[in-house]
Amino acid sequence: MPARPSRPPRTSAPPRAIRLLLRYPILDLAAVVALVAGVLALSGNGGATRWVVSGFAVIVAAYLSIGMVRGLLRRHWGIDILAVIAIVATIVVGEYWAGLVIVVMLAGGRALEDYAGRRARAELTALLARAPQFAHVLVDGTPRDLAIEEVRIGDSLVVRPGEVVPVDCVLLSAEATVDASQLTGESVPVEHAAGAQIPSGVVNLDGAISVRATQLAADSQYQRVVELVRAASESRAPLVRLADRYSVPFTAISLGLAGIAWWISGDPVRFAEVLVVATPCPLLIAAPIAFVAGVSRAARSGIIVKGGVTLEVLSRVRTAAFDKTGTLTFGSPEVVDTVVEGAGRSPDDLLRLIASVEQYSGHVLAGSIVRAAAERGLGLLAATEAAELTGRGVTARVDGHEVAVGKRAFIEGLGAHVDSPPPTDGSMAVYAAVDGRSAGHVVLADRVRPNTAETLRALAAQGVGRTIMLTGDLAATASAIAAQAGIGETRAECLPEDKVRAVASEPMRPVMMVGDGVNDAPVLAASDVGVAMGSRGATAASESADVVIMVDDLSRLVRAVTIGSQSTAIATQAIWMGIVISIALMLVAMTGVLPAIVGALLQEGVDVLTILYALRAVADRPDRRLAGLSTL
Numbered sequence: 192m193p194a195r196p197s198r199p200p201r202t203s204a205p206p207r208a209i210r211l212l213l214r215y216p217i218l219d220l221a222a223v224v225a226l227v228a229g230v231l232a233l234s235g236n237g238g239a240t241r242w243v244v245s246g247f248a249v250i251v252a253a254y255l256s257i258g259m260v261r262g263l264l265r266r267h268w269g270i271d272i273l274a275v276i277a278i279v280a281t282i283v284v285g286e287y288w289a290g291l292v293i294v295v296m297l298a299g300g301r302a303l304e305d306y307a308g309r310r311a312r313a314e315l316t317a318l319l320a321r322a323p324q325f326a327h328v329l330v331d332g333t334p335r336d337l338a339i340e341e342v343r344i345g346d347s348l349v350v351r352p353g354e355v356v357p358v359d360c361v362l363l364s365a366e367a368t369v370d371a372s373q374l375t376g377e378s379v380p381v382e383h384a385a386g387a388q389i390p391s392g393v394v395n396l397d398g399a400i401s402v403r404a405t406q407l408a409a410d411s412q413y414q415r416v417v418e419l420v421r422a423a424s425e426s427r428a429p430l431v432r433l434a435d436r437y438s439v440p441f442t443a444i445s446l447g448l449a450g451i452a453w454w455i456s457g458d459p460v461r462f463a464e465v466l467v468v469a470t471p472c473p474l475l476i477a478a479p480i481a482f483v484a485g486v487s488r489a490a491r492s493g494i495i496v497k498g499g500v501t502l503e504v505l506s507r508v509r510t511a512a513f514d515k516t517g518t519l520t521f522g523s524p525e526v527v528d529t530v531v532e533g534a535g536r537s538p539d540d541l542l543r544l545i546a547s548v549e550q551y552s553g554h555v556l557a558g559s560i561v562r563a564a565a566e567r568g569l570g571l572l573a574a575t576e577a578a579e580l581t582g583r584g585v586t587a588r589v590d591g592h593e594v595a596v597g598k599r600a601f602i603e604g605l606g607a608h609v610d611s612p613p614p615t616d617g618s619m620a621v622y623a624a625v626d627g628r629s630a631g632h633v634v635l636a637d638r639v640r641p642n643t644a645e646t647l648r649a650l651a652a653q654g655v656g657r658t659i660m661l662t663g664d665l666a667a668t669a670s671a672i673a674a675q676a677g678i679g680e681t682r683a684e685c686l687p688e689d690k691v692r693a694v695a696s697e698p699m700r701p702v703m704m705v706g707d708g709v710n711d712a713p714v715l716a717a718s719d720v721g722v723a724m725g726s727r728g729a730t731a732a733s734e735s736a737d738v739v740i741m742v743d744d745l746s747r748l749v750r751a752v753t754i755g756s757q758s759t760a761i762a763t764q765a766i767w768m769g770i771v772i773s774i775a776l777m778l779v780a781m782t783g784v785l786p787a788i789v790g791a792l793l794q795e796g797v798d799v800l801t802i803l804y805a806l807r808a809v810a811d812r813p814d815r816r817l818a819g820l821s822t823l
Contacts, residue, residue, distance in 0.1 A: 217251060221295045228291075245282045248290040252278040255297070273442055273469050280449075280463035281787055289467055289787035296795045322413070323357040323391075329401075339408040346404045350395045359411040360402035362387045367400045369393040437766055445469035445777065452781040461783060467790040468776035468797075477769065477801035478762040484808035485758030493741040494751050501737045503762075504720050505755030510699045511647075511655045511748075512690075512714075514706035515662035515669060518724050519676050519745070520637040522707075524556060524619060526563035528634040532610055541631050543569040545623050548587045548596045551577035556621055557585075559635055595624045602629060615667060642746050643676045649749040653756065657699050661690045661714070690714040705748060711735075722748060758808045765805045772797050 224247045231240040252275050274297055281290035327334040329347040339357045342348070347363065350356055356369070367383045371393045380396055383389060389402060392413030408414055449465035482499025489496045496502060516522045529538035536544075546564035549557035550571055564571065574587040574594075584597015595605055599622050603609055607624035611632060614620055618636040622629070647658055658679045662669050669683035682693055691714050694702050701719035704711070715721030716735040723736035724743065740747045776793055779785050785793075 217297075218295065220247065221291065225291060225295075241285075241287055244287040244291050248278050248282055248287065248294055251294045251297075273445055273466065276446070277463065277466040277469065280459075280466055284460045284463045286460065286463055286787040289463070289791045292788060292791035292795070293467060296791065296798065323355045326357040327351070342404050342408055344404055344407060348402050348404060349399055350402060351399045352395055352397060354395055355413070356389055356391050356393050356395065356402070357411075357413075358391050358404045358408050359406035360389050360391070360404050362389055363401040363403055366397075368396045370396055437770065441469075441770055441773075444774065448774075448777045448781060455781075456783060458783075460787070461781065464783070464785060464787045464790055465777050465780045467787050468780055468785070468794050469773055476798070477765040477805040480802060481758050481762035481765055481805040481808040484806055485754050485761075488758075488809055489738075489751060489754050492747065492750050492754070494747055494754070495739040495741065496751070496754075497737050497739075499758075501720060502755040502758045504701050505703070505738070505752050506759035508655050508701050508703045508720060508752060510657040510659065510697050510702045511650055512659045512661050512694060512697070512702060512704045512718070513678065514704075514711050515660055515664055515672055516637065517707040518705055519643055519660070519678075520639050520672060522637065524559050524635040524637050526560060526633050527618065527636045529631070530611055530634065531631040532629050533631075536630065539567065539569055541623065542567070542633060543572065544589060544594060544625070544630070545596050545621065545633055547572040547574050547589050548577070548585050548594050548623075549621075550574075551587060552579050552585045552596075556619065556635055560621065560633060563633075592625050593627070596621060598622065599632075618668075618671070637672070639672060639675045640745050642744075646745045646749055647677050649746075650752065653749070653752050655703070655752070657697075659693070659697075661685050661693055661704075687711075687713045691717045694718045703752075722751070724748075761805060761808045765801045768804060769797055769801045772800075 224243060228240045228244045231237075231243065255275050274293060278290045278293050281287060281293065323339055325336045326339050326342050327349040328337045328342060329335075329349060334349045342358050348357070348360065362383050362385055365385050367387075367389070368380050369383065369389065370380055371390075381393070388405070390413070391406075391408075391411040445466060449462045449469075452465045453459055453462040455461075479499060482502050485502045486496045486499060489502075496505075513519050526542070529542050531538055531541050542560070542564055546561045546569065549560045551574065561571070572589050574589045577585060577587040579585045580597070580601070584595060584601040586593070586595045588594070595602060595607075599609055599613060599620065602622040602624045605624055606627055607629040609622060609629045609632075611620075614634060618634050620632045620634050622632040624630060650658070658677075660669060660673050660676075660678045660681045660683075662681075662683055663685055664683055666681075666683040669681045672678075673681040682689070685693070690704075690711075694704055694714055694717055703720040703722060704714050704718035705722045705724060706715055707724040711723075712735040715723060715737075720738065721736040722738040722740060724740050724745070738751055740751070773794075776785070776790065776797075780790055
């Protein structure tokens with residue numbers, strides 16, 4: 192066992208107030224300049240006051256102009272141009288105090304953005320903050336704190352009450368109750384018995400429990416979630432596509448109104464008075480904050496969205512494409528019927544006999560049959576001389592009889608005549624022969640998730656008018672599942688590249704692709720919005736997707752689209768609120784009744800109002816389209 196890693200020594204951090212001062216240097220300098228200028232003004236030195244304030248404002252304008260020019264060279268029209276022109280205009284006409292207020296507004300806007308961003312990202316940062324750094328590993332029966340990177344598969348751990356389970360593990364204690372709300376959004380505690388698989392990231396609610404690690408920390412569920420959340424929290428959520436629709440016309444209107452005011456009045460001061468109320472804050476800050484808030488709100492529902500732009504695209508989705516297995520269905524075939532041929536056996540007798548042979552097979556259907564027998568309380572019979580022909584079937588001697596179990600062709604190849612026709616509804620059959628005579632078969636089918644049809648109807652209500660199933664399964668199986676789910680179109684026997692071509696050629700865009708496996712990774716990356724389903728979905732699918740739903744609940748897809756639509760609506764409303772109020776103030780300023788210094792202060796008020804409005808996207812809002820959706 193490796194030695195306990197030494198914890199890094201604590202370094203004394205500067206006080207919070209000092210950190211805040213260092214974070215906003217322009218705001219700090221503006222306060223110093225205002226103080227110095229105020230002292231000079233009170234001493235009657237008006238000329239020096241003007242030079243100090245004007246010089247500082249010009250330097251800030253020049254600094255902003257550098258970033259603005261760089262943006263123009265990248266063919267990105269920066270809304271900061273209004274602020275730069277307003278600062279220069281106020282200095283030229285002698286309204287230098289108004290210019291200083293604009294500088295404070297810009298610097299203060301960054302501080303407001305940070306505050307609003309921290310509040311909007313609360314759910315994301317909470318997930319990151321809860322990430323465990325150490326685990327209590329049992330060494331010779333004594334718990335020792337080791338860095339979670341040092342935990343190895345097979346290590347025994349102790350998880351104390353209130354602690355986060357550090358790695359994926361299996362429960363050794365008799366029972367445990369955990370809280371998975373931070374991962375799945377479900378507030379109801381989950382109870383586990385000994386032997387249950389417990390994912391990392393859940394919180395132990397009972398007394399101390401013993402577990403055995405089944406994954407390394409890097410491969411555990413919570414660490415993957417942390418990486419997804421870190422990517423989402425670091426996203427600036429640029430509102431490029433949405434904000435750019437308004438920035439150019441708003442700038443043109445503002446300059447036009449300012450020019451008209453100057454032309455009508457003949458006073459250049461009027462030009463500056465109009466521009467100081469042309470606030471760019473709703474475009475620069477408020478709207479992106481709405482998207483960051485939406486990302487955080489989604490995380491609270493167990494949905495990781497990898498950026499604000501994804502929410503905007505979700506709000507406009509018109510086509511939803513689905514993988515079948517594990518997405519629309521549970522992904523594990525179950526016994527749905529037992530058909531007996533001949534007399535002398537009941538369906539339970541036949542199922543017990545088939546399961547007694549299948550217990551010696553490693554085929555995925557064998558496990559489903561054995562599990563079905565156990566659920567019905569059918570004790571398995573002892574078998575001898577068991578032999579498996581890979582991909583065909585199993586033979587064994589059970590209770591004195593030669594029993595063969597497998598595909599229809601395998602049974603018929605042994606000379607047994609099967610009377611029942613093969614299934615045509617997409618289900619699968621496992622046949623049995625006893626002493627060379629057909630005894631019947633069990634029917635297995637992959638069940639459609641119970642809320643699939645309701646989910647698709649809710650998506651249609653949100654404007655997702657077209658649904659497609661893209662699956663590698665046979666056409667008969669795919670068509671049967673599509674009919675139960677209410678899918679509009681089915682494309683079966685698809686290879687991964689076929690799915691990519693299908694999404695690329697889809698005319699109704701944007702296209703949202705929903706899948707859960709490694710083979711879905713290419714099409715998730717190629718779609719306009721890729722959604723990976725399920726907390727235990729493949730890592731490749733999660734990395735390729737734009738949205739990861741952390742619980743096997745298809746209705747969360749509707750919630751993701753709802754959050755995208757509501758966040759986009761609030762962002763757009765914040766933009767229009769700022770534009771309408773700014774234009775109204777500009778029209779008032781054109782009359783000359785609004786001094787530049789008052790207009791600059793009003794502009795700051797508009798900024799605060801629009802940011803507070805944008806933070807509404809954090810709150811959960813009921814949506815009638817979610818009503819009645821059952822969860823798994």
